[in-house]
Amino acid sequence: MEKDSQTLTHIDETGQPKMVDVGQKAITKRSATARSLVWLPKEVLAQLDGEELYSKKGPVFQTAIIAGTMAAKRTHELIPFCHPLGIESCKFSIGLNEQQEVQIECTVKVTSKTGVEMEALTGVTVAALTVYDMCKALSHEIKIRETTLVAKSGGKRDVGGEGE
Numbered sequence: 001m002e003k004d005s006q007t008l009t010h011i012d013e014t015g016q017p018k019m020v021d022v023g024q025k026a027i028t029k030r031s032a033t034a035r036s037l038v039w040l041p042k043e044v045l046a047q048l049d050g051e052e053l054y055s056k057k058g059p060v061f062q063t064a065i066i067a068g069t070m071a072a073k074r075t076h077e078l079i080p081f082c083h084p085l086g087i088e089s090c091k092f093s094i095g096l097n098e099q100q101e102v103q104i105e106c107t108v109k110v111t112s113k114t115g116v117e118m119e120a121l122t123g124v125t126v127a128a129l130t131v132y133d134m135c136k137a138l139s140h141e142i143k144i145r146e147t148t149l150v151a152k153s154g155g156k157r158d159v160g161g162e163g164e
Contacts, residue, residue: 017080017081018081019081019083020081020083020114022083022113022114023113025113025114026113027111027112027113028111028112028113028155029109029110029111029154030109030110030111030112030114030115030116030152030153030154030155031107031108031109031110031116031151031152031153031154032108032115032116032117032119032120032121032149032151032152032153033105033106033107033108033120033149033150033151033152033160033161034105034106034117034120034121034123034124034125034147034148034149034150035103035104035105035106035124035146035147035148035150036103036104036124036125036127036128036144036146036147037097037101037102037103037104037144037145037146037147038101038102038104038128038131038142038143038144038145039101039102039142039143039145040053040100040101040102040131040135040139040142041139041141041142043138043139044135044138044139044142045100047135047138048096051095053102053131053135055134055135055137055138056137057133057134057137058134060130060131060134060135061094061095061102061131063130063134064092064094064104064127064128064130064131064134065092065094065127067126067127067129067130068090068092068104068106068123068124068126068127068130069090069092069123070126071122071123071125071126071127072087072090072106072108072119072120072122072123072126073087073090073119074122075118075119075122075123079118079122082118082119083112083113083114085110085112085114085116085119086112087108087109087110087116087119088109088110088111089107089108089109089110090106090107090108090109090119090123091106091107091108092104092105092106092123092124092127093105094127101145102128102131104124104127104128105124105150106120106123106124106127107120108120108123114155115152115154115155116152117149117152120149120152121147121149124147125147128144129144132144
């Protein structure tokens with residue numbers, strides 16, 4: 001198998017799966033931000049009280065932040081070739097955007113030899129799933145519409161803004 005700039009990093013020369021060897025990489029400050037959008041029907045949005053959504057299970061957004069943070073810290077246990085990282089910061093923002101969708105953002109930071117985009121994506125995805133779980137008694141019409149990497153910085157190449 002030929003190596004080029006488009007080669008998958010988790011496949012070796014013989015086509016077998018592998019974890020990337022980061023032994024020779026430089027330790028740098030790395031950051032990644034991911035976003036999920038969750039559409040809620042009217043009966044769920046009616047439960048919004050100020051900046052928090054409440055269900056019978058408790059405060060939805062606060063619980064989603066806790067679940068997302070726990071997931072980001074355990075990404076290496078969920079995604080086979082992710083390295084275990086000592087995450088230095090995991091910050092969430094949750095609220096309604098202009099389209100009245102729940103917009104969840106997760107920014108993860110670390111000083112390491114490998115990036116944290118998978119941790120940010122995992123955190124924001126589990127936070128979105130938590131919103132669904134906590135609100136499904138009100139409606140099963142909830143839709144997790146989009147999960148995307150917004151920005152990453154500090155590695156071989158930056159993406160988007162500054163990972164903030």
